Amino acid sequence: MNELSIPKQIFNEMLAYCREGVPDEVCGILAGDGNRISKLYKIANADSSPVSYLMDSRDQFRVMKDMRENGLSMLAIFHSHPASTAYPSNRDVDLAFYEDCVYVIMSLIQEEPVSGAFLIRGGHISEAALTID
């Protein structure tokens, strides 16, 4: 999958969540079917840090179960970069275990937020298309 389609309402909810979390990074999962997102899961950042995130493992486990029970697939993983660009950091690349997922990054470094979507496979980054409608 190299394109992701996000309903505007879900995108705005994700953006609001990212802003609420400043100065810390926030994170979560976007689930759906095919390449269309239908559900946003906000997951606690166990690192509580402005420069890193680690999804709370219990929250993540619960979300995985909820997706399974609702027939949803984990299509994307999102997190915010409150103080850096919307591009995967070295840490993002090193820890990108879910190669089938799109990694969405929301940069809040500028007044106008910037989003980026990427595939990270075998240490290589490629851009994915993000449609918001």
Next chain:
Amino acid sequence: MAVKVRIPTPLQRLTQGKEEVEGKAGTVMALIQDLDARYPGIGERISEGGKVRRFVNIYVNEEDIRFLQAEQTAVKDDDEVSIVPAIAGGGKRRE
């Protein structure tokens, strides 16, 4: 009767696409070794030197093994074991 093991998507390539496989009762570590014998390479992705990797979480039923007996946690027939790679990253640049 067997232990049910949930395989996460990043590791399903090693289990011929199976989301669930069966394992033998015993301990978590013995289960990982048993899986690796049947699905070569999976053990190394989950553990290193007899320990579960830092960015891999394992649940027996609903409990994280780090709050049980870690690698020595007992698993019995009908238990459900979930292997869940952590999701982490962040904006910090490498020094």
